[in-house]
Amino acid sequence: MTRTQDGIGSVTLDEVLAELAERRDEFREQRYVSPDFVARLKQLGIYRSATPQRFGGETMPPARFLDLIERISAVDGSTGWVASFGSQLVYLGSLPLEAQAELYADGPDVVFAGALFPVHHATPTDRGFLVNGRWKFASGCMAADIVCVGIQGDDTTSGKPRGALVRPDRLEIVQDWDVIGMQGTGSFDLVAVDVEVDREWTFIRGGEPVIDEPLYRYPAITYAAQVLSVVSAGVARAALDFAEEVGSGRASITGAPKLADRAYYRAGIAEAEATLRSARAYFYEVTGEAWQALVDGGEVSDVQNAHLRLSAAHLARTAAQVVHQVVSLSGTAAIRRDHLLPALLNDALVPQEHAFLSPAIYDAAGAVLMGQAPTVPAFR
Structure with missing residues (x-):
């Protein structure tokens, strides 16, 4: 049995995969994995597997996580693709610790989605950056707790782009995912119109992590x-x-x-x-x-x-x-x-x-x- 957060109960991988086999056509037809099923994936520990241990994460060694994603994908590739982003909290390793503490304040199970490209210019403000633009391929954004969009770097980033973290309700999700493969990933476009993002909620893509744990190396x-x-x-x-x-x-x-x-x-x-x-x-x-x-x-x-x-x-x-x-x-x-x-x-x-x-x-x-x-x- 797999332990779930907050004593909610327990669930086995076989139970989740059986439900997925029944619902995969639903996800393909609506073009995204439903948030209630992403909540089931949370119960498997997928979305705390890369959360820093200091914030309640339960590190899953890469081989174990990869095997889990492979088994999910054997039932439905789209759901496996969405679940795979449970590993990508490591991207946020260079985010300031204060912002990370706030990100995980409600618990370690955080669903992250990213749409880094195309990288857009963002106007500096006193607090951070004023962000505008449209980004593609935000897989899993319909169930995300936090999303990332790509903005240009500057002299302080050695030319590397920044990621700006935004709550999904501050963006427009354009449901334009019309494909023949991985139909259920919900890889929709994200649109920002004059969204101000505080500097501490941005990070340098590929920057040095502030978390000193093996997975973050x-x-x-x-x-x-x-x-x-x-x-x-x-x-x-x-x-x-x-x-x-x-x-x-x-x-x-x-x-x-x-x-x-x-x-x-x-x-x-x-x-x-x-x-x-x-x-x-x-x-x-x-x-x-x-x-x-x-x-x-x-x-x-x-x-x-x-x-x-x-x-x-x-x-x-x-x-x-x-x-x-x-x-x-x-x-x-x-x-x-x-x-x-x-x-x-x-x-x-x-x-x-x-x-x-x-x-x-x-x-x-x-x-x-x-x-x-x-x-x-x-x-x-």
Whole structure:
């Protein structure tokens, strides 16, 4: 059983996943995960897993958190994507301690959503900044306690952009998310009109954290890439489970042997299993090594970080290829609109398109492994 906050009760992961299986179509149709279900995710500890321990957080080692997101994503990729942002409170590590204390004043379970791009100019004021603009991809904003928008940095930030934290009711949420993959993430636009944000409620993206805990020394942008990548692994797992179950029991309408009686199907699905499991093994292996370095009092080296970024990009692409292979082996049934596999394929294609998981990461990781500087910005 998983303990919940304030003695509300307890809930098992299996119970939450069973409810998700019943409601995933609801989330896809309305294009966001309902706040009451996000509250269920809170009961699993997802939204306190990256809260500083000094504010009541219960640190979840990255590998454990990633496994949890993968299991959720195997039921619904969109919900896994939204849940993955439970790790992203580490982004706020450079927020002044006084602001963090206020952020967690009502408890450690804080739902954070970010829409950092495009970065907009903000006018300085006596208190902070006057913020105006429209930002994209605020995944999970419909249930967020706090959201972040990107504003330009200045001489005091060494050119790095700032994140400005705002309560959602001070912004307009434009429900314009109209996509074929990850339909339920609620990655809507955020609009600010003359919203003043106090300086202490801004932070430097990639700035030095003021929290001295192992998770806050784990590379924040790298972790953001990992939590999105592992969503694809969950989606690919769902496709393989479906293929193995259906293949063993359904005959062709033409009278041909059932799929599991066909050598090409057995071999193709087995190959896909090996391919996915190999990519996962690399991904979790380097995650464990990096975390152990921190627990032992050291740091995540540049080479370790390169492997983290490389394994995340590789897992996202491998998972998408695996789902595509399953679809290509599954015959004409998979072209129906109401079939599970097309939805899984569309979901699997999305994570690899994220900038953190793009093909450019291979070049950047290769450069670091060969003793050169990374070839993309914000590599760790």
